[in-house]
């Protein structure tokens with residue numbers, strides 16, 4: 001792994017790109033004694049201004065041009081939190097300048113740029129990691145522990161879904177334009193997490209349906225009211241998707257994502273194992289011994305969140321050379337499944353990977 005020079009403090013000096021989800025990640029990094037938020041980058045200076053105040057770092061470096069930021073020697077690592085369509089351009093520039101990267105989900109807005117980025121990041125030998133707040137969330141981490149101890153036996157089937165009722169984002173065109181959509185925004189969370197919990201088997205085929213039933217009509221938006229027409233008339237993405245992924249080991253997962261629907265809200269993962277089963281929300285383990293069934297409710301610590309664990313692992317990888325648990329290559333495999341589902345929906349048949 002390439003080692004970059006660091007500042008006198010020995011801390012990883014991180015630049016945060018994108019003052020949306022970048023803020024939660026910056027706050028998580030600020031809690032980490034081995035990292036410091038050294039720079040902010042956004043097209044909108046007023047967003048950086050407001051966040052610099054919130055962090056109580058009025059003199060922090062600020063950039064509106066990510067290319068200039070990536071050339072700056074005072075930065076070791078970059079968190080990429082731009083809209084989907086700008087993950088690859090920003091992360092590519094960062095790795096080409098030898099910066100470690102943490103890229104928010106999804107890896108990209110399409111498959112070709114995702115492949116290009118993974119190739120460049122691996123060639124640059126920097127720590128390249130996905131930011132996955134669901135996989136690194138406390139519930140999934142606990143479930144991962146049960147799986148690692150073999151308590152589920154063989155996990156042969158799973159269901160994963162993210163369902164919103166009025167949940168279409170209304171504040172960024174990146175969400176509703178090509179490359180955005182519910183599937184890449186929320187489907188990615190549950191697909192990545194369930195695939196990881198199943199032991200990351202190799203996908204072999206995907207069958208799916210997808211479409212936009214609410215967004216293009218100005219319906220189903222977050223906040224419970226219709227945004228201006230010049231926003232929703234740009235709608236060019238899905239607002240729901242669902243399908244089935246088959247894996248090389250014979251296992252399968254049913255996965256769904258809805259930004260808007262006439263259904264109750266839910267973020268759920270259900271695992272079917274030969275020795276036990278589980279569901280994520282609320283975290284429950286189901287077992288049967290000698291025909292006696294038991295349901296174990298598992299307490300999930302409320303004080304931790306996925307961003308703390310995710311950023312802490314990134315810092316450990318950079319400073320200690322720990323093996324990265326969520327490299328961009330994982331994001332690429334998930335992107336392959338996601339794009340195959342959208343492709344299957346368009347072509348009306350199963351897609352083989």
Ligand SMILES: NC(=O)c1ccc[n+]([C@@H]2O[C@H](COP(=O)([O-])OP(=O)(O)OC[C@H]3O[C@@H](n4cnc5c(N)ncnc54)[C@H](O)[C@@H]3O)[C@@H](O)[C@H]2O)c1
Pocket residue numbers: 017018019020021022041042043044047064066081082083084086104105106131132133134171172184185
């Ligand atoms: N749980 C999670 O991990 C999580 C949660 C929310 C969003 N996200 C992801 O974060 C990304 C952004 O979503 P958001 O909700 O933060 O959006 P947002 O619109 O609130 O924030 C994006 C910011 O990026 C800035 N930006 C856009 N293009 C830029 C560029 N070229 N250079 C610098 N800054 C640029 C915008 O000005 C804006 O401030 C999406 O890809 C989304 O999937 C992840």
